[in-house]
Amino acid sequence: MAVLEVRNLRKSFGSVRAVEDISFTVEAGEVFTIIGPNGAGKTTTLEMIEGLTVPDGGKIAFGDRSWEQHANAIKMKIGVQPQSSALFDLLSPEENLELFSSFYSQARPVEEVLEMINLTDHRNKHVKSLSGGQRQRLAIGLAMINDPDIIFLDEPTTGLDPQARRNIWDIILRLKELGKTTILTTHYMEEAEKLSDRVCIVDQGKVVTLDTPSALIERLTKEREIRLTFIDEEEAAADAERFAQEQPSVVRTEREGTALQLWSVQPEDTLFALFGFTKERNYRVEQVSIREMSLEDVFIAFTGKEWRD
Amino acid sequence: MSHTRQQFAKMLTTHLKMTMREKQAWFWGIFFPVILMVLFMLIFSGSSDSTFSAEVAIVEEQPNAASQAMLQQLQQISALELKSDEPVTREQADTWVKEKEIAAAIILPEAESASALQLIVNKENEQGVATQAIVGILDKLVQQANLTAAGAVPTYELRLESVSSGNEDLEYKDFLLTGMIALAIAQGGLFGMVDMVEMRRKGLLKRLRMTPAKMSLFGLSDMTMRMLFGLVQIVILSLIGVLGFGATLHLYLPSLILVFLVGALSFNAMGYLFSSFSKTTEAYMGMANIASFMMMFLSGIFFPVETMPEWLQPVALVLPLTYFVDNLRESMVYATGLGSASLWSGLGILALWGAAAFLLGSRLYKAKSIAAAR
Numbered sequence: 001m002a003v004l005e006v007r008n009l010r011k012s013f014g015s016v017r018a019v020e021d022i023s024f025t026v027e028a029g030e031v032f033t034i035i036g037p038n039g040a041g042k043t044t045t046l047e048m049i050e051g052l053t054v055p056d057g058g059k060i061a062f063g064d065r066s067w068e069q070h071a072n073a074i075k076m077k078i079g080v081q082p083q084s085s086a087l088f089d090l091l092s093p094e095e096n097l098e099l100f101s102s103f104y105s106q107a108r109p110v111e112e113v114l115e116m117i118n119l120t121d122h123r124n125k126h127v128k129s130l131s132g133g134q135r136q137r138l139a140i141g142l143a144m145i146n147d148p149d150i151i152f153l154d155e156p157t158t159g160l161d162p163q164a165r166r167n168i169w170d171i172i173l174r175l176k177e178l179g180k181t182t183i184l185t186t187h188y189m190e191e192a193e194k195l196s197d198r199v200c201i202v203d204q205g206k207v208v209t210l211d212t213p214s215a216l217i218e219r220l221t222k223e224r225e226i227r228l229t230f231i232d233e234e235e236a237a238a239d240a241e242r243f244a245q246e247q248p249s250v251v252r253t254e255r256e257g258t259a260l261q262l263w264s265v266q267p268e269d270t271l272f273a274l275f276g277f278t279k280e281r282n283y284r285v286e287q288v289s290i291r292e293m294s295l296e297d298v299f300i301a302f303t304g305k306e307w308r309d
Numbered sequence: 310m311s312h313t314r315q316q317f318a319k320m321l322t323t324h325l326k327m328t329m330r331e332k333q334a335w336f337w338g339i340f341f342p343v344i345l346m347v348l349f350m351l352i353f354s355g356s357s358d359s360t361f362s363a364e365v366a367i368v369e370e371q372p373n374a375a376s377q378a379m380l381q382q383l384q385q386i387s388a389l390e391l392k393s394d395e396p397v398t399r400e401q402a403d404t405w406v407k408e409k410e411i412a413a414a415i416i417l418p419e420a421e422s423a424s425a426l427q428l429i430v431n432k433e434n435e436q437g438v439a440t441q442a443i444v445g446i447l448d449k450l451v452q453q454a455n456l457t458a459a460g461a462v463p464t465y466e467l468r469l470e471s472v473s474s475g476n477e478d479l480e481y482k483d484f485l486l487t488g489m490i491a492l493a494i495a496q497g498g499l500f501g502m503v504d505m506v507e508m509r510r511k512g513l514l515k516r517l518r519m520t521p522a523k524m525s526l527f528g529l530s531d532m533t534m535r536m537l538f539g540l541v542q543i544v545i546l547s548l549i550g551v552l553g554f555g556a557t558l559h560l561y562l563p564s565l566i567l568v569f570l571v572g573a574l575s576f577n578a579m580g581y582l583f584s585s586f587s588k589t590t591e592a593y594m595g596m597a598n599i600a601s602f603m604m605m606f607l608s609g610i611f612f613p614v615e616t617m618p619e620w621l622q623p624v625a626l627v628l629p630l631t632y633f634v635d636n637l638r639e640s641m642v643y644a645t646g647l648g649s650a651s652l653w654s655g656l657g658i659l660a661l662w663g664a665a666a667f668l669l670g671s672r673l674y675k676a677k678s679i680a681a682a683r
Contacts, residue, residue: 050519075521086516090330091323102319103522105312126330142516 002063003028003150003181004049009058011044018044020205022058026150031172031182033192035295036202037305042185043083045202046154049183050080062150076104079143079151083158085135089128093119093138096127097145104146117141117171133164140171150181158187169195189295199295203303216298223251224267228274229287230258236283243277244270313526320530328534337500338538339545342493346546349485349611350554362388363412363439366405369396376417379426382450383415389446406431412439415447426451483557483642486550488610490641491634493542494569495604498576499597501535505584506593532577539573547641563647564640571656572633575663579629582666585673604630629662 004026011019019041026032036042047053049060051067051074060067062074088096094110101107114120117137122130127138136156143151153172157165165188172195175182186192192199193213200210209216230236237258244250249266264270267290278285299305328334367383369376380396383389392411402414406429416427428447430440456462508514517527550556580597587593607621608614608630614622625631632655639645639652 052515052518072521075519078519080516080519082512082516082519084512086512088323088327088513089511090327095323095326099319099323100520102316103520105521146520 001028002026004183005059005061006045006049007059009045009048009060010056011041011048011053012056017205019048019055022202022205022207024200024207024210026181026183027197028149028181029176029179030197031176031184031195033184033186033196033199034202035186035189035192035199035299036208037303040202040303041205042202043154046152046183046185050078050152051075076106076146077149079146079148081136081139081143081151081153081156083154085139087127087135087138087142090126092124092126093130093134093141094123096138097141100142100145106147107145108147110145113141113145116144116174118167131164133160133167136160136164136168137171140168144175144180148180150183151175153182153184155185155187157191165191189299193295201299201302203305208302209298213295216295217293220293220298220301222265223263224265224293225291226262226264226267226270227287227289227291228260228262228285230260231284231286232258234258236278236281239281240274240278240283244274247273313523316522317526317530320527321533324531324534325537328538334501334538338493338497338542342489342496342542342546343549345492346485346489346550347553349489350482350550353481353485362390363443364390364392364410365443366392366402366411366414367396368399368402368414368416370399370416371419372396373418373421375421376419379417379450379454386446386450388442402429409434412437413443479638479642480557482550482554484613484638485611486546486554486556486558487638487641488634489550490543490546491572491630491637492605492610493546494539494573495576495630495633496601497535497539497542498573498578498580499583499601500580500594501577502580502584503590503593503597504531505581506587506590509584510589532574535577536570536573539569543569558641559644561640561644561646564645564649564652565637567647568633568636568640568652568656571659571663572637575629575633575659575666578663578667578670582670582673585670604628607631609634629659632656632658 002025006025007023009019009022011017022041022045024032034042034045044053048055051071054067062070062077065074067074088099091099093114097110097113101110111120114123117140119134119137119141122134127135130138140151140153140156143153156172157168160168169191172182172184184192184195196213198211199213199216201208201216209219211219228237228240230240234257237255237260241253241255241260241262244253244260244262247264247270249264249270251263251265253263254261262270271288271290275285367380369380384391392405396417397405399416402411402416405411406414409431412430412434414429416429418425426447428444430443434440505514517524547558551558579600583593583596583600587596605611607617607625608628609625610630614625614631617625636652636655636659639649639655645652
């Protein structure tokens, strides 16, 4: 069942076309991740869906509800954690949650939310004395105080250390267990790959591609990059390169000193033949690796842009 | 709508907690006005209790009947304090004048026929208040002497009586106390809206718009808190003024409440206007400082507007603080009732300022934030 449908969304700011044409459907209970380079239109798209920005054209529907007619009803059932964690610094986490709780006709008990975001021990500290990760968790807590059906998390882990990021992943996975729908944006490919049911890549205001992470990786060419380093002199590497070039599975090679790089459509076959050759010649191989294809390659392939972390 | 009431109560306690925890609010809202008032009280109100007096010396080089008579009269004038009970030499008097030990030396006539009464003052003090007063006193003395000499009886007599619209004279400490209260409330409004800039900068305003919270309710709770804070300011400053410095207040509560409400709202509206076009707190504070400083000295907070140069006085007639402080004095010192026309015209001008600032501010907010209507 689709909980959110976005069709042909458009938005310009003056002469800048921030969002040209974005359409997608989010299913109940999934983690739906939007990734894209800076300035791709992610935040504008999210703000239109969250009701902060009025689109120039297109349609946004939460089931059978629309912003034009059911603004209050939609606000009651969504939760938003904006990119800048907007919190009342002079209040404690508990007081922040209590205040937001008063905005909704139905709210989850503050106690329960504190538990979920693991801030029970810091409930009475002033927010300004919390760490970045704790603040971010509180921002997520505020987004879930009304027990929303759909929760929007805009770069929840940006700028956090690995442990703090993992804590936030746990919260997202917990929300998924509870059957909530999460719409996520992130700068970390690893995160998108690990958490998302589906990934939507956006560039220049348009949806470039949309699928499950594994399907997206599958869709890329089957070429794999293999790296080998030889202990002996350069001649061994040069010899191996010549041998590799004769293999039908090898598409291209590159060599720098004793380090050899080759791209193969059947990496297992290539390696098997190559090791037979090196054993026969008594060349000693120091390191060997096959680079795993990741969402990052998908991203680069689709947008032509390097991913910056 | 019990949910609305609950929401309002929660918002109000939130604002109260935040204000209580904001050290800046206490410093600028309470501590600073108190210090300022105490300083001004100590510096300026000391002399207002005692009546005028000046220290003089009398030189009588050749005692004669005329000089004796004058000496007697001079000794009876309480405003003139004699440096030495007995007349001194001319040289001694000159030295005292030069060293400013005395305000003036009076030289009595040297002979019965010589009718000149001489006054010696320091050049620096020639235009001073004391000199003017002494000249006035002596002038009167000489006139009387002339009249007596001519055998006439004075027909006219001048009696001075100070008049103010209330039941008692406005003393400087009352003037200053009410001025400080007006200033504190005005500054609370002008500076207080820095919260809005902070909330916008941190994305809190946006965040609240994503919730079903009623922004009007949030604003109302904020204003309620500011009003309560204003009351605390009034009470604390009044207590210090009355108990610490003996200021006398004659309150008329209906007027006071009305003036306070209109004034506080207007100055908050001005702060709101500043916040609508300030991207940073620094920009906001700059604006608020300019407005506050200009008004502080031009609106009759520390000194009456009438003491300002003539050409500057029309400026005071434009500034809202002039009307606020005037009306506050009316309702706190003169106990002016609601029937006063000047009270209402002052309130009208204040309200006009407030309404204009608010309308302009909310237009700017709308123009700048996208989809603010939702």
